[in-house]
Amino acid sequence: MTPLKTVLTASLTALALAACGSGGESAGDTADADGTAAAGAGGTSVSIVDNAFEPATLEASTGDTVTWTNDGGAAHTVTFDDEDSGNLEPGATYERTFEEAGEYDYVCTIHAAMEGTVSVSG
Numbered sequence: 001m002t003p004l005k006t007v008l009t010a011s012l013t014a015l016a017l018a019a020c021g022s023g024g025e026s027a028g029d030t031a032d033a034d035g036t037a038a039a040g041a042g043g044t045s046v047s048i049v050d051n052a053f054e055p056a057t058l059e060a061s062t063g064d065t066v067t068w069t070n071d072g073g074a075a076h077t078v079t080f081d082d083e084d085s086g087n088l089e090p091g092a093t094y095e096r097t098f099e100e101a102g103e104y105d106y107v108c109t110i111h112a113a114m115e116g117t118v119s120v121s122g
Contacts, residue, residue, distance in 0.1 A: 044058060044060065044064065044066055044067075045066070045067045045068070045069060046058060046066060046067070046068045046069070046116065047068075047069055047071045048068055048069065048070045048071060048072055048076045048078075048088070048108075048114075049071045049072045050072060051072070051074075051108075051111050051113065051114055052114060053068070053106075053108075053114060053115070053116035055116075056115065056116045056117070057116065057117050057119070058116070058117070058118045058119065059118075059119050059121070060098055060118055060119070060120050060121075061120065061121055061122075062098060062099060062100060062101055062120055062121070062122050063097065063098070063099065064097070064098055064120070065095055065096070065097040065098075066095065066096055066097075066098070066118060067093055067094070067095045068085070068088070068093065068094045068095075069091075069092075069093045070088040070089065070090050070091060070092050070093070071090075071091075072090060073090055074090070074110075075087045075088060075089050075090070075110060076088050076108045076110055076111065076114065077107075077108050077109045077110055078094050078096075078106055078108070078116075079106055079107050079108065079109045080096075080104055080105070080106045081105075083096065084109075087110070098118060098120040100120065100122075101120050101121055101122040102120055103117060103118075103119055103120075104117065104118040104119075104120065105117050106118070
């Protein structure tokens with residue numbers, strides 16, 4: 001193999017391995033066997049893909065900020081009873097800080113089957 005091919009092969013392998021190491025959760029997140037994610041270190045993230053929120057159920061503590069990122073190819077919303085993200089185009093993000101304990105259900109108003117819950121404990 002020529003030196004250029006060796007360098008290119010090594011670079012592509014390193015990129016592929018780095019991509020495989022990203023599980024879509026922030027460093028402080030953990031997931032239970034049922035797919036519920038728990039926030040850690042004051043915040044966490046939710047990915048919007050394939051007409052679903054991943055994870056759909058999230059456990060957080062008061063003061064945690066959750067960030068939703070539209071990783072899909074279509075617009076979505078993150079709509080609570082008291083707050084709405086507006087249309088999130090692909091690549092857009094929305095953040096909400098949860099100051100009070102409780103169950104916070106949300107939906108995508110564009111795709112009614114998309115539902116999620118943030119369970120906040122004090």
